[in-house]
């Protein structure tokens with residue numbers, strides 16, 4: 402399938418805010434290849450560079466080095482509005498003084514579309530996000546989940562080529578978060594819009610992604626499907642971050658056997674042995 406979004410050795414350095422001469426490398430030589438219609442999650446601890454990478458893709462930040470391609474087009478010098486991506490934020494960022502309809506219609510009106518065209522497209526999208534009948538409501542009359550749907554509708558109505566989500570569900574309670582992530586995934590698949598979704602919630606990433614990009618201190622640790630990241634983490638960091646793992650000291654005898662507290666155990670396929678196999682290292686055993 403065609404690559405829709407590509408970053409090549411993308412890097413972002415910030416001048417340290419505390420006035421020292423040091424720079425902060427927020428994103429360090431990141432290479433992404435995202436196929437059309439896929440939802441890829443950027444997952445990692447606070448400060449690992451997720452938001453910065455998303456902002457680089459959207460065009461809100463300029464890379465210190467590297468290239469970004471949307472399809473065949475190098476977009477480094479394209480302004481955010483030209484890139485035609487849409488971002489959903491944690492804080493919803495909907496206009497409090499506009500009702501639901503006007504919030505969703507905002508971008509379309511800027512494009513000078515005819516009134517009946519705006520009405521038709523807004524109504525279609527409100528139906529899509531299950532907000533039909535709420536067009537006249539003010540944001541303050543909506544629940545958190547409904548407000549986030551307005552934010553989503555406002556993005557989708559512009560028919561972006563790329564949807565970017567920055568922790569869109571963090572402000573919602575656990576139950577609503579679960580429901581909304583199913584809705585977002587369902588909508589994304591129905592519309593087939595290539596999406597990059599930032600979260601630091603492992604379960605959220607596991608449940609909605611085609612692929613997960615695990616980041617640590619600005620660097621990509623692993624890119625793989627949710628199943629692979631869980632079953633075959635390529636580093637201790639990934640194993641520790643992605644799930645409930647126990648780390649038990651073990652001696653590895655050969656590729657079939659490990660010894661834990663004098664007991665020899667067969668190594669299961671799910672236990673990854675990064676080459677070269679060395680003795681007396683710490684090996685990871687998944688909790689069962």
Ligand SMILES: Nc1ncnc2c1ncn2[C@@H]1O[C@H](COP(=O)(O)OP(=O)(O)OP(=O)(O)O)[C@@H](O)[C@H]1O
Nearest residue numbers: 415416418425427446447448449450451452453601
């Ligand atoms: N404008 C800036 N100036 C200086 N440093 C910055 C700036 N923006 C981000 N950083 C630094 O870059 C690093 C990555 O920040 P970023 O916001 O991308 O992390 P994140 O993974 O989104 O974290 P979180 O999960 O907390 O949102 C951090 O060390 C942060 O302090």
Ligand SMILES: [Mg+2]
Nearest residue numbers: 451452453567
């Ligand atoms: Mg962030």
